[in-house]
């Protein structure tokens with residue numbers, strides 16, 4: 100779908116979308132349309148009691164005097180309340196309401212802006228919302244007839260000020276990153292495994308990202324017994340990928356993002372039950388988010404130094420798989436008693452985070468992981484859980500969560516949680532009890548964070564996959580985390 104900005108409504112628009120503020124006069128464009136249709140628009144709005152409340156819509160098909168086959172009015176709520184979220188939802192809802200056969204959609208946005216949100220921003224976010232909702236992962240549908248695939252080719256934003264186009268440019272790059280993450284998360288595990296995932300990362304070299312891939316031999320030399328133990332039951336070779344985007348000055352600090360990339364999580368010898376196990380193809384959602392964020396940052400040439408590190412393994416039961424009771428030694432030198440081979444993500448992160456600190460001496464480390472089912476019990480699919488003892492870092496992440504709409508909620512991490520994973524035979528065990536399962540998982544990772552290192556862990560298990568459509572995301576991989584990390588960098592590390 101090609102997105103452009105224009106002064107007038109193109110002829111042959113299949114669908115024309117006009118946002119309407121609650122209890123406000125029609126915009127000049129809508130007044131013109133109403134006049135052209137002899138008052139049919141205002142009459143329909145009156146008959147349907149459509150007053151522009153947020154989320155409400157009025158779909159008018161085949162009006163005389165109006166060239167577009169379909170005129171869609173979307174409620175935008177009160178003008179004084181307009182935020183970018185409303186604008187994105189309007190863009191997304193329009194795409195959701197577009198018939199598969201439509202080729203061109205136009206938005207008439209004159210006068211669409213608010214108090215906190217300028218008309219430039221509002222238009223840019225309408226375009227972003229539309230693009231995000233237009234995502235499809237249908238590469239494996241070979242039997243779809245042509246009329247079952249969306250025909251939409253062109254999206255035109257009309258009537259926005261000239262600042263809208265430049266405001267959209269970086270958002271468009273960010274959407275590229277979100278799409279990459281959705282693609283990675285959607286791929287089945289027979290297609291996306293550590294080596295093929297690493298290859299996808301190498302494609303980012305085109306954007307100016309430096310990509311380094313470590314294999315098992317190198318990781319063994321480095322002493323990554325924790326990560327390697329998880330992958331030892333798989334015939335797929337484990338990989339560690341580092342992606343560097345050095346867009347800042349030499350003297351600028353380095354930000355590090357670390358992602359859990361379990362390309363399939365069977366649970367290992369502590370095998371998961373069968374029903375729903377297919378979901379574990381997206382147990383690489385943290386690594387997917389980090390990869391998409393790197394693509395977004397490089398795509399928009401962010402003026403910051405950022406490194407993304409992902410630990411890629413497949414967790415399988417096998418004659419060579421690790422067993423409950425095994426003791427492994429991590430790269431840091433600490434020993435771990437494996438009590439449940441299904442608590443594997445933390446084992447991957449332990450070595451990936453340690454290596455990242457050694458190699459890059461980052462100012463801040465943020466890890467993202469689909470780490471625990473317990474976080475879904477706590478926060479449902481509404482927020483990712485943030486664990487950190489750094490109050491300032493929490494404030495920054497929370498701010499990025501709000502602006503990006505990748506919502507977060509702070510969760511507890513205290514000495515008690517560290518005590519709950521003490522082992523009688525090793526430095527720690529890889530599970531606590533059922534109680535506080537997300538916090539003990541965070542404490543486990545915290546054992547591999549150096550003294551004085553600023554660090555946050557974000558558990559995205561409830562956020563990486565959408566079970567149903569939302570206004571800006573069709574069901575499937577959500578791309579959660581890309582926008583969060585992008586905004587975190589923009590707000591704190593780009594001057």
Ligand code: BES
Nearest residue numbers: 382439441442469470471472473530560
């Ligand atoms: N990948 C899972 C967590 C998960 C569950 C992600 C559901 C997304 C949806 C993780 O590796 C896991 O298995 N965690 C266990 C930990 C337990 C064994 C301590 C869990 O949450 O049950």
Ligand code: MN
Nearest residue numbers: 364441442443
């Ligand atoms: Mn697991």
Ligand code: ZN
Nearest residue numbers: 361364382444
């Ligand atoms: Zn897992």
